[in-house]
Amino acid sequence: MPLSDNAPATEPGPAPGTAPDPGGPLIRFEQVVKKYGDNVVLRELDFNVAAGERVTLIGPSGSGKTTILRLLMTLETINGGVIWVDGQPLTHMHKNGKLVKASEAHLRQARKKIGMVFQQFNLFPNMTVRRNITEGPVHTLGVDKEEANRRAAELLDMVGLANKIDAHPTQLSGGQQQRVAIARALAMRPEILLLDEVTSALDPELVAGVLDVLRDIAQSTDITMLCVTHEMGFARDVSNRVLMFDAGRIAEEGPPEQIFGDPQEERTKTFLKAVLDG
Incomplete structure (x- = not known):
């Protein structure tokens, strides 16, 4: 049952705790439950991501990885628990001493901290690359056009597409469109960058170029990254920490060298064998 504006955020899920310390994790999931009908996708999930940390989520399809990203983008609502971003509740807000369902104004403000690159590029086909990148900053952040x-020019240079600024998406390859989508997300100057299987829609020969751009971003910026991928080599290269998901829970977590080199859980071993041998 959805929360009313005055209903405690804990109904019908578990009770949230106190607000995180201001110097604590940038992202905090606290006892988060997500259901689709009778299907429980996330089961009282607890996990944190520190500012500047690069965390990769791996695991089989349907294990809840992409749902985590969609919850952070407020594209989905939770059924229990609380999500905190930068010490503030994301999908809830404080009212009369309680956490209640967030207003649309609260959600709009919260979204400004977060950028997401999707599997599909989602560029506006009727706009040039320049306008695809500048529309958000101008109309949402109030940045002047100049x-x-x-x-936009700086970001396109970063992703190797400086000469495509006045092209339309239909004139670009899939890999080029995805690099524009990355530039568009970064143009909003988010604190957190979410990456959802960003190479899954690309032809194999285009994957390396996109992953190289993301490696450069990871190595040259302090942006916090939360990534869902089946590209295990990329996960090993860019991650500070890898979380193995299974059935809506974290089956194992650790630094990439441990997860990929010496996994402890049988579920992690069988998943990695299937992915790497496949």
């Missing part, structure tokens, strides 16, 4: 254009 600054937005300068930032």
